[in-house]
Amino acid sequence: MFDPRTIAVVGASRAKGKLGQAVTALLKSNGYSGTIIPVNPSGGEIEGLPAVRSLEEINGPIDVVVLATPVSVALDALETCTRLDVKVVVGVTSGFSEAGGDGNENEIRLRRVMQDAPFRLVGPNCEGVVRPASNLQLTFSPMFNDLRSGPVAMISQSGALGGLMALRLGERGVGINAIVSSGNETDLTAADLLDYLGNNPQTRVVLCYVEELRNGRRFAEAAQRLTQAGKHVVAVKGGRSRAGSRAVQSHTGAMAGDDRVISAVFRETGIIRARESVAAIDAVTALAAGRRPAGNRVGIISVTGGLGVEMTDLAESAGFEVPVLDETTQTALSRYVPFYGSVTNPVDLTGVVLANPTFVGRCLEAVAADPGVDIAIAIITFVPDQQFIEALAEAYDGTDKPVLIVWTGSARSNASGEALRERAVPVYDSPARAASGLAALAATTGEVI
Template sequence: MRSALTCLVNPQSIAIVGASSQFGKVSGRPLKHLLEKGYRGKIWPINPRYTEMHGLTCYTSIAALPDAPDLAIVALPAQDVLATIRELGRRGTRSVVVFSSGFGEMGEAGKAMEAEMVAAAREYGMPLCGPNCLGFINAFENVYATFSQYADRETQSGPIAFVTQSGAFGTAIAALARQRGLGLGYFINTGNEADVGFADLMLTVIEDPRIKVAAGYLEGVRDGEALIRLAKRCQELGKPLVLTKVGRMAAGARAAASHTGSMAGEDAVFDAVIRQYGVIRARNEEQLLDMAQALAACPLPHGNGLGIATQSGGAGVMMADRAEEVGLAVPPVTDAIRKRLVDLLPAFGAAGNPVDVTGQFVGEPELLRESVLTLLDDPNIHVGIVWLQLMHAYVDVLVEILTETCRKATKPCLVCWVAAPEEAVRKLAAVGIPVFQAGERAVDAAAALVRHGEAQRRWQQRAPQAAHAVRTLPRLPDGVVPSVQGVSLLKDAGIPMAPVALATSEDHAVALWHKFGKGVALKIESTAITHKSDIGGVLLNLNDEAAIRTGYRSILANAARHCPDAKVDGVLVQPLASGHVELVVGVKRDPSFGMIVMVGSGGVLVEVMRDVAFRRAPFAEDEAARMLGELRMGALLDGVRGKPAVDRAQICNLLASLSRWAAEMEDQLEELDLNPVLVGPDGPVGVDCVMVIRHDASPAKR
């Protein structure tokens, strides 16, 4: 498949099925571009109505071709595509791109046609891009298998590979890149992704040593495992992967038995998983290009300290605010650096961080250069931004200063030039210096550099995965698992759980209270009632016989009143666990990414607070620590208002152990909720368990 995909993006011969001599038509535009842009391979137009087309031999049929093509472009009505794919396969064609629409995007009949077409292509081992796509461009080799408007003008090759699921929006992004002078080595539209998808094609083009950055636009994720393979390969190659995905707010909460299930919306999971594997997410097309531009041009910083040099104090404060929002530090300079800056700057400048160089540098060009280089000498600063505005009368001087500054700097340095003259932007781009025209955009680009640097260090320092014994797990029936059984399964997996027993009568509940020898909680036990507190099904801190008996009757009465049709198995009796911090911990099987583990601020308000972090299972303790670091309630773990700090390492051990068990249970565990998990001096302990089984015939592969 990889070899065939390489033939797709870098073919030595291209057949155009349904080629037109009229360059204005969709079926004529690929031929126009291939001829005009200077494609050096063989071009074989196929159309039974012509014997010659723009100086090329035109073939009457696929069978008449002189050889099997590396790539076939199919530009025919949908009803003619299936027979064409079969004929191309019989001829030995290596790969195919289908422009035609009228397939899966049109409903059930179109989906059936699409499935037949893919089956035919796979029968012959012929990867298919599309259908319903614009095709692609390999600007390095002048391969223009596309009818996109983007190809009508110059398409400069460059270090960025851009793959998009949207044709129209992808073309707009490519056009924006061209306006910025950014070269796209590859521009690929995946269309319906009936066969090969986004990750397959990006995995192919990132192997090109001329590509430094992978950038993509997504509207959805069908194959989460493929996306993770892509992210891992990008990490191996040291090439950043930057993605924009729409639908951030549209997923919403889904009805589910557990809190985890209701909060594991599609976008929340996507965002967490790609971050886990070192992918950088951009909010929109402009930010995507900002980040790609910086990542393609700058070395990686070795920390998150940002140094800011400006000619405006206000701009410096604004950028410092944004830096804090995106997780960058703006550290004060050391005493030694401050002294050097004071010696350099005019009396009305500011020798801190941000540094206010003032407009004095226009008369003294070395002032800007030396101030920036001095700031970057600070050991706590790892990336710099130079901010200036207008200066139309000083373009040549400033271009020279900035070029020399960036050349001499031993750390990445970005230029933010607000309302920059076009000539300045063009000249700086020519020497490989990106220009950002707004302060926050420059800070976001710097943050992308920092994130990729951090991801690379984590990847290089990752410990080998420890081998874990393969256990024989029970096959459970679909539905909610009884609490006692669920707790037993988790304890066997090394998850700390509070003991629990099922009472089927008042006397039995009293006997269990005596056995535990301390205050207990009573909870309704019914697989039909998963949110027990909502119906008055939980009573806490009962520690005498009368309270146990009254509580038992009260819980059963509440269940009968609120859920009259529910089958009740009895009442759970559980000794009270201690802990001054409440967490919620859970697992949800995601259709794209497999088993997802959640941790967050627990208790009855968990879905109101929504202070949670997600990761894909399995993972190690270091990843669990990063999950805890993302929570707003993290300060509670370190002790507040006289409460002692808790042992984060024990929580991380619980999360990592749960993630390994969840991965083992992927083919049958639908969701799990441990809420609350109480954390105290003795570590975490789960005190309530909702476990739902639903067998999956095709779990996500690892």
């Protein structure tokens, strides 16, 4: 599924805006190097590729079949797949249990076909599968464009939330191993995918958005194995509220379950629970860097006093220590910090660093080297010079301790953050968001707020 040689798109179309047209176009434009076979009753050529009129016209095995048609056509095609050499079917098509009414009848037929099917089904009602290392963008959504390959695997019952989280992680330089939009999970469930993706040696963190744990015991067991192996599972559980639970039923046809039970299971298995998708992104950003703190002592440097104070309050409220720095560290910092600043912790660099772009990097190096600091945080606002960012990147390279950067004024800066993105340095736009990342670094269980 993640390295297919042949993909057939049932519902491929010449009409812009059709799901099948979007799937075919994105596969091609993102550089997928395998064989793409558009399937359309009119045949001819679609997106510059020769089309077949039906799946039966394809000679040889088909690694992945994508269903992007109205539901009745999709079900007919699914039955056809049972007679062919098909490995995996990805069901983009909607109109099953999530729709109620006629959708329930469609669901019954779907399950009947899948009882003896020789292939596995992703979805239906999903956005597809993405794997940057294979240039595989098997989806109709451009939200997954231009992702880097890396250590984060993602499973999402909501395609749109999966797209949001992937986009935001990509903007921060966090690399993605694979993404599966699991949809209604008629066959393959989040538990199946967690077990498979989590055990991939390239995966360091698994990010999940789930509305129902359809195989809760297996999900918990898989998560516990991963956390015991030193990997991280971050989960957002939809349907926490009464109204949210009702919305879940109409979205993927799922029953949300008792939220208190789910929280208890997450705590017992080491899953880090995020209240919502933004907090999950912040947590994964910190964890994906792969640096583990030796303790909970935080050293903070800031170009402004107020932001340093806020970060300190948030850190201590989350159970971290912000200790006074070692005298040797304070002496080193005094070479760069004026007398009206502070070198204790948090370190107030003052605005003088704006005229001396390398100072911030040297101060970060000094704080990170302090024997009483386990995690270093650097806070900057607008940056007038690219050297500012390069100095922070060099300081990050010079330590193996976790380092978080809070950059509140990137949009007003005369500098690129590419040096930080290349290294997947955790970068946040406010102390509050950095606090979610900070909490994830120390958490083995519990909620990220």
